[in-house]
Amino acid sequence: MTLGLPGHLARDSLSRSLVHAGHCAAWVCLGVTAVVGASSGAVDGDPVGWLRAIIAVGLALLLGLVARYPTVTLTLLYLAAGSAAILGLAMVVMEAGSRFENTNNLVLALPMTALLLVGGAGSGSAIAITWAAFGYALGEAAAFLGSTLVGSEWAPNAAAATALTLVVLIRALDGISRRSDQRRKTGLHRASQQTRELAIRHDYELRATARLHDTALSHLVAIAAAGSGPVDERLRIGIRQDLGLIVGRDWAVDHTPLEVGRGRHDRPLALGGRRAAGIDGRMPDPAGSAAAVGAGARTFEAAYTAAANAGLRLRVTGDESALAALGPTRAEALDAAVAQCLVNVARHAGVDEAELAVGLGGGEVTVAVMDSGAGFDEREVPEDRIGLRTSIRARIENEGGAVRLWSTKGIGTTIVLTVPEGGE
């Protein structure tokens, strides 16, 4: 991403950069002052020249400290030391017989400019202009005092005044341009975030559609091609095998069984936190399941217990960790409803095995309980049979969920329980 500074950072970042620019210029001014002093000391044998060079270097180091730690104390210390240096320099360069007519000369302009470029503590154009003006005033005052003490003429230093004017103009323009708030109006950062989100969502949709397409299309085409007539057993088995993939699935997530290939789900699988117990007569182990889905995850303890008590073999497919997306009460209600479904299978279906498909997707947790038993017609269920209506439907609907049931006598029953994520 190269789309620049956001509005809320621009003020401080630009301010710091302008202060840094001023410091760089000030260091050059002090460096030139040191060179001029050292030249005077080396070429003319003037010991004061060396002293000027040393003072200039000292000021440059002090400015380094201000740059590193921009506190009010250090800023004032630098201004005080700089004023003293200008005072001394003015006394030296403006003494009797000086080559300069007044204090409007380049030798004094350099440290005076360095003084007003202090930057100083704080951020923003107004504070920066205040510090610069303060530095300029102190420099001029020191030059005035120094020249007065040696009895020479004082004149405002034009170079320092020009430097101050430039600082004020640049700072003022910076403040004005930021006030127009172009960064917020352009909305680059918002657009950048939005396009990333759009791309991710688009990718999700595409992958999800492709997977749903791969999983369900063949069945739909087979049904469409079959026309009216009995359901082909191979088709029924195929749908049953794939229903675990379709139930409440997060379609964008790679589901390994899909890549493994359809029709292999009767093998025991334990893949990446998803668990499927094979039709091997063994009960799923709640403890093992809990370990598999991670700490704090929930399992169908009541359902497993009910199945075990009823002597029902259970095959679990899908993503059992989906239960972790539910609040404890909702998970408990779902568990109890599934347990009641399994009790019904054991009591009425006339089979000793059932399937459980679990999934999370579309903001819902879905569980399908399937058997190939006797089947029934819900309308024919007597009123006194409260299991389906109360223990299953009421429980789930209380949690904002839904129960759908398909059953055909002699073929089997599928109950799909769906509850929204979250809950108490």
Next chain:
Amino acid sequence: MNRMRLTQQEADPIGGIAAAPIVTMGAVVAMALSLALTISHWHEVVSPVAAVTALALVGAAGIIAAVAAAPSRAPFTTERLWLVVTLAVGAAIAEYVSTVGNDRIVYDDFGPIVIGALILVLAPFCTWRSLLLAGVLASVVLSVLVIGSPNTVEPSAPLPALVAVNCAAVLSMSAAAAGYSYAIIDETLAWQRQANRAALHHDAELRAGIARSVQQSRVSVLGREVLPFLAGVMTADRISVTDADRARELAEALRRALKAGLESTWLDDLAANLQLARDIDVVVDDAMGLAAELGDDQRAALSALVSWLAEGDRAVEIRVGISSDGIARRIAVAAVAGASPPSRRDLDRFAAVARAVAMRADVAITRENVAVEFSHVPG
């Protein structure tokens, strides 16, 4: 990104646009100073032609700097910096010639100040290295003038001191320019690293929670329809004609969804979102899905423009067409102006941003229509 090769204009395009008036201001200050100083030391002038030439060169350097830094001519190239500095150095030489042998003090020479000021105001458009190099090379030329000026009547001073003093203005302002350029790039890159980390984190969170946020998406709705239908068929005794028709419908819907997903890009989704949120027509014509080829920054620049046009009654209809001539990609954004049509200045801001992300940009605006055209060659 390398901070040695980056300019503020590239790293922070809006900052570059905001800095453009400072260049004009610097050019005006340079011209005013050179005029004032020429008048103040006119008695030293021995060649009025050279003095006038110096002023003309300052004017030319200032005008070129201001024009070259205008957002409509972004990006500012290094060649433009060298042209401006060469003209300014030419002005300094002409000024030297105008007072040769009669220059009482170098303090009131405008050459170094003009060079320094122009380098300083161009800081947002150049790398810190080129700014420093320009300042050092200009100082070398000025030093040669001082060293080769035996007839100067400057109060006697050691030559190193004289050279240092004469170059002080150029060197200090070039150092300021380089310091600014370095610091703002440093600040911008630091923010961008932070922003990129946050964006990656946000992307990861978005991917993790996307199922929840797209409950009403096509695939979720479709999935919810397919599941009960297949479950119903699985437990049914017979397949009815209605079932077969329904299966055909669902299969067709699945195919259509997959085809639409494959053919569309993030730009179609953006248009759909804007159309829904702003209630204006946003039409995308990108049959080849070329929007997917755009880089992140280019997408952001285009997205920012389209979103901005869709807001605040600026447009009643927006059309985005992307085409290819085999090499270059052309993105044409055309809008029918709304009750508060955009100004050219506003659009220039987006054009400058586009230029900062390696796209050519042209803006055409009439009372009824707005047309912005981007073009780029995929890397």
